[in-house]
Amino acid sequence: MKIANISPTIAHKLRKNAYLCSVNKWIPTLGRYMILMGRVFAKPDSWSMFGRQFVFETQKLVIDSIGIVCLISVFIGALCALQIVLNMGDAILPPYIIGYTTRELLMLEFSSAIISLILAGKVGSNIASEIGTMRITEQIDALDIMGVNSANYIILPKIAAMVVFMPILVIFSISSGLVGAYLLAVVTNDPTPESFVTGIQTFFEEGHIYFSIKKGLFFAFLISSIASYCGYNVRGGALQVGKASTQAVVATSIFILMFDVILTEILM
């Protein structure tokens, strides 16, 4: 049936139903997410086991991500500087402005939001597929049967590791980005390395680093908790684990960008 053939009343009802369906889907999902978080943020059954898992997750989720974060940040930094040089054209601006703008871009946006998007792909899919596989191979059932709070045992160390060490990743990202931009200056001599260094020292505001770190902390929580939720609620087999992994990356990316807007409005 063509849309044009539908009467305005029916069209209105269909739109209302579609809206209600969407609300009906999202509200229970949010409820289930909150319930899961309630179980996650409980006192661990054993602090020594929590410590063990925390170290293990830190290694897997954070330390193993340092390389990729630094590498991507180097290219992002260089690209930012290059775009500024190319787009400034013949504008009568002091050359140090390139270093200054690159630094601000990296600190305010790229090193928290873009790196979080990359981590949503790397860490988020890893978490969702790992927990999903544990679900379908009955490992989570085994934990529940032993009387262990499985959500707390599996998810809390992941969230803690990501949130505690995200500031370090953000700082590494800012530093690597500046190194990338500096290397571009050394190679192209436009701007000169000296003016670039002058630029990154100009009008420096310490608060911008804290702003970036605060956003990073929030995004770290989003990445680990949403991916854990997607993995924990897998039902079925390998196909559903794959779907959960994709779902985790997509949902996390959307929420990161949404909260980026909200947090920038609130914190800046």
Add this chain to the structure above:
Amino acid sequence: MITVTNLNKSFGDQHVLYDINCQFLPGQNNLIIGLSGSGKTVLLKCLIGLHKADSGQILYHDRDILSFTDKEMKMVRQEVGVLFQGSALFDSMPVFDNVAFPLRMFGGMTAMEIEQRVKFCLGRVGLDDAEKKFPSELSGGMQKRVAIARAISLKPKYLFCDEPNSGLDPRTSIRIDELIDDITREYGITTVVNTHDMNSVLGIGDSITFLYQGHVEWQGNKNDILQTQNQPLRDFLFASPTLRKLIETER
């Protein structure tokens, strides 16, 4: 001892278990048998609290677990060992840590005591030299034995095994049955085994409950099962032409 009274369970419109009444005795291998889809796994999951039954009673001695709060259920679960169909070993941990897991969580033991207990449990299932291996490096039979070692590490009063022989060759399957039988008698625990393996039924079936279309169709033991006149059970038992021929020859 576990006593099940008038247990019902449904998923939406689909009724899976109807008024189940049965008893599982300590020091015995209590087998639940039946065709695929007859409700064996659902009954087992109700018994261990993974599914909440709609109505009825499940008494662990005199404690009705259906009326328990989460905290009370948590205490009961520390008395329960479960051998899952796929072993459910933790992939990220070596064998030693898998067996030590419940001890570290709830055992309240020192590192030395944990090590001794793990070595004892692994020795009991004949896997003394596998403690550093990861589950992915073990065969299916070895994984089941590690899962048994983990299940008995906290000295459970109840042991539940969900199809312990699935995916195993007949020889390994018999070894697993013997191990379950030995452990049950040695520690006097209440063992409930969910299976459709005929060797297990005739080998270790001290008490057998036959489920058919969601209700208890027949109860007995390995000595009287072959003489049964119950048609659904006969259809189940003699589905194998080889077994049918063998029994006719014996007669």
